[in-house]
Amino acid sequence: MSITISFEIDETLASEAEQIYNALGMNTQMALSLFIRRTVMDGKLPLSAVTPPPANHASTDRPAPTPESDPRFESKPTGKRITEEMVEAVWQAFLKMRQFGYSANSLASEVSNSTGMNPGSAFIYLTILDNLVKGKPNTRNMKMADLETYMSKIQNEFNASDYQNALLSLERSVPYWSKSQFGNFGKHVLLYLSQHK
Incomplete structure (x- = not known):
């Protein structure tokens, strides 16, 4: 609901x-x-709901807050690895999204409830899959092994134009994925493209 x-x-x-x-x-x-x-x-x-003081604000004796000293910086990562079961559950959810037009948000919750996958990660995976079959560039990434699994599924279960769109999406995503925050992900995608085009 x-x-x-x-x-x-x-x-x-x-x-x-x-x-x-x-x-x-x-x-x-x-x-x-x-x-x-x-x-x-x-x-x-x-x-943080607190507005930071202006840059010229007079300093106090207290040190500036850091992620280690200020509870406002606290985050709660799940620490769960994305498993094959989760990858398959996302794929099944994507099939529903594609066939029935269900929202990625509700499907991400469904995947999370059934597998324990972080709902944000499930949402990102669903968004990447949707962008792949539409030939759109992605600005988020996933494990390369998971991407290869999905590309294989797109190639084997969808029509040839969907697979060509997915290859185009990867090509369009490489410039963004080549940024330093993604490590070698862009290079791995380029290697994949060289082997599958």
């Missing part, structure tokens, strides 16, 4: 936020859903 939430927000602010979300491979609805999920998971706002 889901509900629709509506609220008023400044048009300029909404437009700027949408640009940021688009650069991250999501839309405002996805971002707000992730924000709400994170709030529930953490039991608090996933960001």
